[in-house]
Amino acid sequence: MKKQIVSLFVIAGLASAALAGPLTFDFKDPKGVNNAQFKLDAPLEAISGSAGGISGTVMFDPANPGATKGKIVVAAESLTVPNTMMKDHMHGNQWLDVATHKEIIFEAKELKNVKTADTVTTADAVGTFTLKGVTKDVTVPVKLTYLKDKLGQRMPNAKGDLLVIRANFTIKRSDYGVNPKAPTDKVADEIDLTLSIAGAAPQK
Amino acid sequence: MKKTLQVLAVVLALAIVASWAALGANRGWTKTSREVRQLDEVTGIEGITNVSAFMPGVDFLGAGLLAAAGLAGVSFFFRKPKPTTI
Numbered sequence: 001m002k003k004q005i006v007s008l009f010v011i012a013g014l015a016s017a018a019l020a021g022p023l024t025f026d027f028k029d030p031k032g033v034n035n036a037q038f039k040l041d042a043p044l045e046a047i048s049g050s051a052g053g054i055s056g057t058v059m060f061d062p063a064n065p066g067a068t069k070g071k072i073v074v075a076a077e078s079l080t081v082p083n084t085m086m087k088d089h090m091h092g093n094q095w096l097d098v099a100t101h102k103e104i105i106f107e108a109k110e111l112k113n114v115k116t117a118d119t120v121t122t123a124d125a126v127g128t129f130t131l132k133g134v135t136k137d138v139t140v141p142v143k144l145t146y147l148k149d150k151l152g153q154r155m156p157n158a159k160g161d162l163l164v165i166r167a168n169f170t171i172k173r174s175d176y177g178v179n180p181k182a183p184t185d186k187v188a189d190e191i192d193l194t195l196s197i198a199g200a201a202p203q204k
Numbered sequence: 205m206k207k208t209l210q211v212l213a214v215v216l217a218l219a220i221v222a223s224w225a226a227l228g229a230n231r232g233w234t235k236t237s238r239e240v241r242q243l244d245e246v247t248g249i250e251g252i253t254n255v256s257a258f259m260p261g262v263d264f265l266g267a268g269l270l271a272a273a274g275l276a277g278v279s280f281f282f283r284k285p286k287p288t289t290i
Contacts, residue, residue, distance in 0.1 A: 033244045033251035045232075050239065050252045080254055082235035145248075153246045164247045198247040 022061035025163040025199030027054055027072060031154060034197040036074050040173075042188040047086070051104075053078030058108075058199055060163050062146050065121040066114040072165075072197065074104040095179050096132055105130040106140070106195075119146045125167070131176040140169045151200050160202035167195040209279035213272045220268030224260050234261040 027034060034054040040047045051074050058070030076098040081087050091098045111123040121144040129138045143166045151160035172189050174180040238257040241250045
């Protein structure tokens with residue numbers, strides 16, 4: 001009888017684990033902490049700025065981090081630099097044309113070279129990057145940190161998990177038609193991008 | 205008049221250099237906002253907020269010094285008053 005009860009609990013545990021599946025993390029951060037930073041380091045001028053208008057969802061399974069998929073969207077209009085005139089130029093049709101191309105999108109389709117230690121997973125996210133209406137295949141090194149039951153520490157009265165994603169990669173503005181004729185000694189062709197974002201999966 | 209313009213030019217040049225130096229001696233372009241970073245202790249992410257701030261750059265310095273030089277230049281169009289003879 002005792003053995004049967006133990007077996008029942010084991011089966012129930014396995015079944016619930018199998019049913020748990022991937023969690024959906026929403027990256028629209030009500031605290032406004034999520035950000036993407038960009039840096040262009042040309043010989044004559046270094047330009048750096050950030051963007052805060054981040055949204056998107058990521059499907060993450062704590063039992064199988066390698067199966068992570070998702071899409072992160074940055075509102076192009078949220079890109080800012082410390083000089084107002086430079087910001088207006090950057091948003092203009094010669095550069096990012098934010099009035100027409102409102103979103104900058106990174107979509108992760110699969111993870112490769114997945115390494116998980118405790119709650120931290122590092123991998124190469126294979127997917128696409130869309131900027132100014134041009135979509136290209138990219139492979140981006142990412143670090144995922146799963147924070148179980150930590151949502152309540154950020155949002156009072158909320159229960160659930162957090163997923164922190166960090167990524168750092170480089171793109172070429174000429175690949176995406178961002179004023180490709182602009183002299184590279186003033187505005188670098190390479191754009192260094194850093195993403196630091198946290199998503200929430202509230203318990204239902 | 206000549207003397208007044210020259211004094212004004214020197215005062216303007218000094219004021220421009222002093223305010224540029226006092227507001228951070230920024231060697232880039234003039235900035236109208238600056239980033240304030242705050243660490244989110246739960247996630248470890250540094251949140252970025254942009255707040256209004258005026259940090260004059262080399263464009264401000266150049267334009268100010270050019271204006272001072274212009275004033276000094278204009279002063280040379282005025283002749284010294286001739287001493288009256290008895």
